[in-house]
Amino acid sequence: MDVIVRPTPSLQGEIGALSSKNYTTRYLLTAALADGKSTIYYPAHSEDSDAMRRCIADLGAVLEEDDEKIVITGFGSHPRSVKELNVGNAGAVLRFLMAIASLCPDVTFVNTYPDSLGKRPHDDLIDALGQLGVKVDHREGKLPIRIQGGQAKGGKIQVSGSVSSQYLSALLFLTPLLEKDSEIEVLHDLKSKVVVGQTLEVLQEAGIVIHASDDYMSFRVPGRQSYQPRTYTVQGDYPGSAAVLAAAAVTNSDVTIHRLKEQSKQGERAIVDVLRMMEVPLTHENDTVVVKGNGRLKAIEFDGDAATDAVLAMVAAAVFAEGTSRFYNVENLRYKECDRITDYLNELSKAGARVEERQAEIIVHGRPEGVEGGVEINAHFDHRVIMALTVVGLRAQKPLLIKDAHHVAKSYPQYFDHLTTLGASVEWVK
Known part of the structure; x- marks a missing residue:
């Protein structure tokens, strides 16, 4: 479905931030890897977190959920043998579970989003799993991917961090369960170090011991560890809230968002700063x-490196700023659901924004007077692009029609409901 965003001069009201997708997916996984029952309060419901729910259930976890919490009986270090797993369009879920699938004899991750996740490469993780003795069949690093595991023992592993930190996080979830101790060396630069900090935080809560260097470029992981059943509480989500905060910033507003932890390890907390x-x-x-x-x-x-999932919302706000803004060190935006530099800036230009791209930079020449709008926008099936373009539509002179806006459900199903609650003029159309 598409959405029409009409100019909205003011926003007002209160909402609670949705629960963090990143923390929810990690807590779901650590609960599944524990022997016994874990409880997660206020888990996120989105396409990504629901993909993790579905896949850990396929691997043998038992899930019982009500409106407040989910109780998970985990499978520990012995996931059920399955032939296929379908992660939908969830890249992080795919990468985390590619590592865990190496505990299984033979699993194929199917490709149900050929125009989005199906185009994204996973070579760096495939190379790292190969160093552990895991056989991986793939299509030039892309889905479908077949993992033939059961042989991983631990040892020395090198993994590139130049494209995504999710490959490293995947190894950090797996290696504590292996028979031998492991040493992980990160090659090149490590993107999104803050998100690795979230992974380490969750692992520590689950009773896992990992010795990390201060710069997160090397890790010592004792083997033969066990994930412990725990009770977790999911904090509010900064990446999704960034778009709502940006919308409030570019309009005349009095908007309150609750459940945004001041000392959060989420890098996207930088939206406030x-x-x-x-x-x-x-x-x-x-x-x-x-x-x-x-x-x-x-x-x-x-x-923008430490706040990757808030950069598009920041750029949307900068479209209306006085002067020229520059967002740098953001090349990893190119390797998401779409190329979030080229594709996003093309759509901003259609709407009337003045933007330029570099390989790892976004330049925004602000237009405080607003943009023209009145065009149809291709959001490239990307939830972050949809949210950010909506912010621009609120200050456009004419409505924006955003194609396939229902893909916002990947991370924030209530996004348009929350904006409507605050007074935004948005309308779903088929």
Whole structure:
């Protein structure tokens, strides 16, 4: 389905942040890898987290869920033998489970999104699993991918971090369960180090011991460990909330978002600091952010590597800032559900924004007077692009029609409901 976003001069009201997708998927996995029952309070419901639910159930976990929590009886280090797993369009879920599938004799990950996840490469993780003795059949690093496991023992592993930190996180979930101790060396640069910190935080909560260097470029992982059953509480999600905060920043607003932890390890927490740098009036106290936007913003320069999933929302805000903004160190945006630099900037240009791209940079020449709009936008089946383009539509002079906007459900199914609650003029159309 498509959505029409009409110019909306003001937003007002309160919402609770949805639960973090990143933490939910990690807690679901650690609960599945434990022997016994774990409880997760306030788990996220999105296409990604639901893909993890579905796959760990296929691998033998038992899930019981109500409106507040999910109770998971895990399979420990012995997942059920299955022939196929379908992660949908969830890249992180695929990569984490490719590692865990090496505990199984023979699993094929099928390709149901050939135009999105099916185009994304996973060579660096495939190479690392090969070093553990895992046989992987693939199509030039892409889905479908067949894992023939059961032989991994641990040892020395090298993995590139230059494309994604998810390959490293996948190995960190797997190696504690192996017979031998492991040493993991990260080659080249490591993208999104903050997200590795989230993985290590969750592993520690699950009773797993990992010795990490200060720069996260090398790890010692004792083998023969066991994940412990635990009770987890999922914190609010900054990546999704970034788009709502940006929407409040570019309009006349009085918007409150609850459940945004001030000391969170989510790198996208930087959206609060970035909006402050843009001179947006806001407060962040007692895990609550209040934005009283006046539509006036100042241009900034920002290193986006630690806040990857909030950069598109920041760029959307910068479209209306006074001056030229620069977002650098963001090349890994090119390797997401779509090329979030070229594809996103092409659509922004259609709407009337003045933007330029470099290989690892986004340049935005702000238009405080607003953009023309009045066009049809291709969101490239990408939830982050959909959310960010919606922000632009609120300040356009004419409505934007965003194609296939239902793909926002990948991470934030309630996104348009929340915006409507705050007064945004959006309409679903077939």
